[in-house]
Amino acid sequence: MNGNLARKLDELEAYQVMGTVVHAEPGLFIVRTGRGDMRARRATSCLVEPRIDDFVLVAGAPSGAAWVLAVLTREEGAGASLVCDGDLEIKVPEGRVRVASKEGIDLVSQKDVSVLADGVRVHAATGSVVMDSLSYLGGLVRSEIGKLRHEGGIVERVVERVSERVKRSFRKVEEVDQVKAERIDYSAKQVMSLRAENAIVTAEELVKMDGEQIHLG
16 A cells, blocks of 8 residues: 555656757747656746747656746847737736836737726827727817828818817918808908909899998909
């Protein structure tokens, strides 16, 4: 009885060994150790994806199964990839999470990227957004801009009211400028000037001109 128990304990006893990765493929690594070449999988706790020539720590079992526990050393400047099979969630019950990089940060996803927060702040010297289609839904947009320039093929606006207050306004239309409204009211404090090669005023009922002096011709 004692012999059987000791044998079972020996079978369950794992060992650790260090070695160099000589072959890597998805889900499997061959590690050259003092015990010979070992076929090992990446342990769930090993987030750094092993690469060829990495010096790693391997845990083995008498059954022949082995796992890469950690990447111990790698060629300087080779970089690293954190790999997790399945969903990954990082939780910080208290405090903040900060990601800092000197060269830059890239977020890459083949599907949607969602941001959910009470507030979002972006501070940058320059910015660029490239999208095939953009939709915005909100209650208020407030902006303070020194210079704004729009370039596009077609601009369409459908709103209930447009209010503008400017100091000077200049428009240049190369072809047609058309306004359709139920009522049009233009008021100038000093001078209103209309110039054209040909001018036509058409009314179905009444044309009225009122002034202290009216000059025609």
